[in-house]
Amino acid sequence: MNQAGEIRPGGRTARTRAAVLAAVIEELTDHGWDQLSVESVAQRAGVHKTTVYRRWHDKNTLVAEALKAAAESRIQMPDTGDIAQDLRELARIVRVLLTSREGAATTRTLAGHSHDAAGVGQVLPVLWAARLTQVEPVVERAVARGQLPAGTSANDLMKHLTAPLFHRLLVTAEPLTQASADQAAAAALAAARAGIFVAAGPG
Amino acid sequence: MNQAGEIRPGGRTARTRAAVLAAVIEELTDHGWDQLSVESVAQRAGVHKTTVYRRWHDKNTLVAEALKAAAESRIQMPDTGDIAQDLRELARIVRVLLTSREGAATTRTLAGHSHDAAGVGQVLPVLWAARLTQVEPVVERAVARGQLPAGTSANDLMKHLTAPLFHRLLVTAEPLTQASADQAAAAALAAARAGIFVAAGPG
């Protein structure tokens, strides 16, 4: 992705890289994809336009990398011993992420470009896969405790848990209340208990 | 929304309007929001650029109105006598809409601009409200038949039914299989039967 940055990983190079990626997120948050210009990003990062283009081929690549970097934060997975409470906690965490100005902006950008062959569109699967692997233990523990049917797919459960939250943000543009997060958790749990997520998933 | 079109509703004016709005959807489908230019829309509609600008203030307004017009198609609501089957049908209908090239493109555009104060961002609530009012009878009938708890919110049910489908399209970029639609329907039904959608919604 970056040609130059890896040859001289120390000092100015790395500093510049971080500043630019941070500036992208800020611009995205403040003005959105359409209004984001490479020049304004460069200016906010205290760097010249040419420097940005040197390292990232185009706006698409630049934003893609910034989004990927921004999504690398790990979520602290809950482990209360009760799957109902675990799921509620999870939903609340996701809600907080999505309601932050930054989270909302980046999520909207990703959704708007989910189909793009290059750049931002490529980020989604990677990003989502990472998130899923984190949740698996939570589900496995619940199964072991007999709180969920054996064979319950952590993947499916996680998606159905978060889907209503994304739906509110992206589709209906309704406020993401805590009650809505709790409802999503409850709905996902009911479905899981009913065995909807057992066995061969919908692939 | 349009200043001129309503004064002379007949003949050329209306014809032009329809051609342009259709062209917008086609361009959106083929090239996406970022690559959509007013000039290309005009050309596809067989109309001059100025004519487009005369009636729609800017690109944003233009696309917003095209999306609104495109979403006015009514869905044929199922009524099989069995809520499980009704929901499955509904999920399949939505799946077909979202998997059509046009539906996917317009949905992505809407999601990417759900926050915009003007233009496309304004379309979402209107559009979604219209959809919801169509579903209410289906849920009411199920309640009357005793297949769902009294007080079940059609609104909440519908959102949880469709959320996983939008999630696949916008967030994980996974293929929208029929199995995934059926699973979404089953999950929503399980949650509804568990009373998750009863009483005061998550507002």
Added chain:
Amino acid sequence: MNQAGEIRPGGRTARTRAAVLAAVIEELTDHGWDQLSVESVAQRAGVHKTTVYRRWHDKNTLVAEALKAAAESRIQMPDTGDIAQDLRELARIVRVLLTSREGAATTRTLAGHSHDAAGVGQVLPVLWAARLTQVEPVVERAVARGQLPAGTSANDLMKHLTAPLFHRLLVTAEPLTQASADQAAAAALAAARAGIFVAAGPG
């Protein structure tokens, strides 16, 4: 020049014609040729744009006719019995014409388009010829009184009399003082007395 106006010389037709031509001069005075739009002329005349186009083929033709009409005012020729005084009076009259906002604007417009094959460019010779015929008697009387050499060309004299005034307006953009008018008159008189304007002109 005007097809319709002469068929129905009275009533609304003539009134409209006059209003439009007057509006042209006003717009020319206020905003100049470049900023003059047919639409603004029509609006100022209280007439629809189409009406203007119906009667005058284009902007060029329209302005040309307005200028011609505006120049039809006859100058009160001086006759003091002294050619020196007559010429000074004449120079002062021309100065007043050229320093009026309207006169300056129309003159500049004419000068700027003196070369145009159609429209405004055609007006100049006609207009100037009319002016010259008015001066001839003044010169003839001076010759008869023995104040000027026999054979002095009224044409050449008049041109050399007014040339410095136009020069100030169009070329050096200096203020047209009365002193400058008097100087122009004196210079022309000196040249005339020296016989510079006698015999075959410079054709």
Added chain:
Amino acid sequence: MNQAGEIRPGGRTARTRAAVLAAVIEELTDHGWDQLSVESVAQRAGVHKTTVYRRWHDKNTLVAEALKAAAESRIQMPDTGDIAQDLRELARIVRVLLTSREGAATTRTLAGHSHDAAGVGQVLPVLWAARLTQVEPVVERAVARGQLPAGTSANDLMKHLTAPLFHRLLVTAEPLTQASADQAAAAALAAARAGIFVAAGPG
């Protein structure tokens, strides 16, 4: 006048500047102010439209600078020892300038915009002042030789010498013959000898 050109006075920048200014004069000569478009100028200069706009804010400024640059050519002042012959030479030189296609076009453009507050209108005084300083020595020498009255204003003389030539070009649109140039010279000389241009000018 130009923001960028002076920082990097060598190489491409200067080359581009010269090409554009030359193209302006050519377009002005061929098509006149009204038909001159920035795009056609750019194309003729082998440069992109944006490059022109980058350096010159608008059409007015662009043409103004081109005219100023074009007028910087120095006239070879005559010095025959006889003021009559000097003036005749001068008039002929001016005549040649004004009868060239380029000279006529630029002069008409300047005259048509002599009043404009910004751009082309600003060029005139500068341009004319430069011309006058060149003539002063010619007049001074004639005074020294006793061929003209002491105190004769070179400024006034020059203006009255050239005024009839401009008058023919701009006002009467008559052909500028050599005879007319000679007549203008003779008239100016007669007036000068009569002392019309002595002492305090017409301000």
Added chain:
DNA sequence: TCATAAACGAGACGGTACGTCTCGTCTTGTG
């Protein structure tokens, strides 16, 4: 420590699209 190669700052440029303006033609619905 210091030479040298990498990275950067500065900015002109070609190019695409934007949204605005005016011109002169053409259509339409009303009086």
Added chain:
DNA sequence: CACAAGACGAGACGTACCGTCTCGTTTATGA
């Protein structure tokens, strides 16, 4: 059925941003 009201095609205007390209200047690394 004529004509005003006004939509339209055409095209220039001036702006913004994209991504490329010099040409000097700074800065990090390794000899």
